[in-house]
Amino acid sequence: MSSNANVTSARQAPRQEAAPAIVLEGIGKTFRMYQRPVDRLFYQLPGLARFSRYQEIRGLHPLDLTIRRGEVVGLVGRNGAGKSTLLQLVCNTLPPTQGNLQVNGKIAALLELGAGFNPEFTGRENVYLSASIAGLTRREIDARFDSIAEFSGIGNFIDQPVKTYSSGMYVRLAFAVATSVSPDILVVDEALSVGDGAFARQSFDRIMALRDAGATILFCSHSLYQVEALCDRALWIEGGEVMADGKPSVVVPRYQQFLDAGAQQGRGVRDSAAEEITQQNRSSAPSGQAHLTGTQVWIDGSAEEHAEVESGVSTLDVDVSFASDPTLPCPTIAVTISTPDGRIVTSAGSWEDGAELERDAQGRGGLRLSFPHLSLLKGEYWVGAYLFCERGLHSYEWVDPVSSFMVRQQGVARGVVALPRRWQAIPASLQHEQA
Template identity: 35%
Template sequence: MQTEDVPEEAPREAAISVRDVTKKFRLHNDRKTNVKEMFSSRERRNRSEDFWALKGVTLDIPRGRTFGLIGHNGSGKSTLLKLVAGIHRPSSGSITAHGRVSAMLELGAGFHPEMSGRDNIYLNGSILGMTRKQIDAAMDEIIAFSGLEEFIDTPVKVYSSGMYVRLGFAIAVNLEPEILIIDEVIAVGDEAFQRRCFDHLYELRRKGVTIVLVTHSLALVADLCDEAAWLDGGTLKRVGPAREVVDDYLSAVNEREAAADDAEAAATGQTDVVVTDDDEFEGRTPRRGSGEIRVTGIQFLDQDGVERKFLSTGRPCTVRISYQATEDLPDVTFGLAFVHESGVQAAGPNSGYGPDTFVVPAGTGAVDYTVDSLPLQPGEFLLSVAAVDKGHMYDYIDRAFVLKVRAEDVVTEPGLVRMPGRWRQHTAAAPAIEQ
């Protein structure tokens, strides 16, 4: 999807060249630890230290492409955009933009608070090197796009943050940018405005405008961007096709979180969720059943049989149900319910729907429920577990276990589940339906 409507002959030369760029900020630590320091300016000066927000980044952003910058908070994305926009200068290295840069960075940046929305449009246009005539030609469209007709002659200092974004975006996209750089700010607008922004971005992209976008929405990067760069602690971790970079980034985030979960589990000495009769079931149906068999815990295993605190959409996995039986039971079926955090039950597999009933000898044991490709989309699910024999309830625990589902690739499908399916086109020559 991300490359089909980009002109095939799109030239590969760089719209923005970033060469070995570093950016140093001086951090001032105002914390005063003793009375002497509070009065000594020399001591205070010593408390400032250098911080490298970018540490030698080299990157070419190709002309006519939509380019995403991703990375953790503080990784240097906004700093890089500000360098491209000329708001900051690099501490070393060089940045060259080949074309008129229009930027949408911080809220209200580039606006004069005392001036009206209309006058700010003239101001921004002239900063971008446009003539009054050119700005006049774009004026109606900008005002209509912003939806601020009523407020356009009011000083912008009384605008809400959403109104700032509307005006800023309307200006940035309608003043014929050659290179458009956008930081997260679109997220401030309401749903309808965001949709309009994205439609417009697709349109600009189609026209061959170079777009550089910082966002925490990985789905947006995968959908809208051709290429992406992943910044990590001020260095470039990866650059390449958007989906590949996003997938790598997601895997790294998942690994990091899994390691943190494992460390937490090791610290608490608990690796699975254990249900006891004393458990509280606040707001839920209490545990029910005659008790010959009791579920004692649930574990989530990945394709290698390794226990996980979360499972991944589209990957093989197993839910292991551990139990204790007080006597031999010849005909036990196990059931699970996956209830999404929104309250909707997404799935309810039961071994009785297939041929699988189990002979359960007295003592402890476990049954595994394995799927080849987990259809649940990222989110949190509550699991209920039941052990029954033809309608006789041995044990039923309602929504007692939490399953976190993550994505290892970018999930842009809406809904609770990812439906497996194939798309196929039939031309006039081909049969409409294959038997």
């Protein structure tokens, strides 16, 4: 199959201020899986292509997509759904099989780990190489190099070959370079999950700064919460097709329902973070970081594990304590109540409810969340505790589940929650009018 794709860039044509950042018209990508190595050679030689044996796999079905300037678009979908293929097409690191693509502006991309750097070069050499490819002059790179090196936090390793770097060091340096070139469009494909907590906070701070400055951002992540918190538009891709495109508050729940329907697996084992909290002395926080120091669930004043709760009567209290770097803004706390198969029944965030947290000079603090007259109906439930940054965007740490409890109830009502309600008789005359 011959490619009829057309890719253009704003640097090749007069730039219109009102033009969208990215336009895809019928863009699609098909991959070939050859049965034998010689089949790849046959396909490239005139007259021998008919002897080549291969299977075509549709990586991305033809689609039309327009992304406006300044939009923050989150991509969600399972592994192999086509998200990375779409981003590579946008970044022009993968040629499309068909369709037209137009990109208006300078792109900085942080794609899969390992792309973009020469492993034999030092970190310093790779900074100059990558930044020059992105369009910076030698003088501009000289002016920004110190800030790039400082943000990466890799110290003297900046003059060591990149092949000696850990995955965390690699992605720190790559992100520092990608975001230092003042891009019009920033593309991030799951790479931030490699870094540690302190680096993740720095990264999201910089992403937020780029967003506030009007940059267009394409953000691919398996963290649905981050997609909802950071993005103003979400794309759900499955099997190389766009299943939903719209507000994250609409798209993310649909995708979560899809995952829940396919999984339906219990969570009878505590998260490793919970074990770490109970096993270590975590009364202080390292520089640039915050973590949970304790979590406790109370049912009517009792701290029993797997306690029984009376629906509409009992009070559920959740205590969460933390230690943080006192030079950072005070963190925030969230609590979730979910079913054993992972479906969240309700959640509460201190930043959304305006709850003020207090901490001492060492950065230690805590908060209690109370659910009086718990309105859950019969069944088993899990409690989760989360520690976020001051904006409720970056998650420092979480324990889910913290504990579980069983709800018993009077009556035979079905569902998961008893909502406040009122019954009122309708006069017969009014019933006739409504009919």
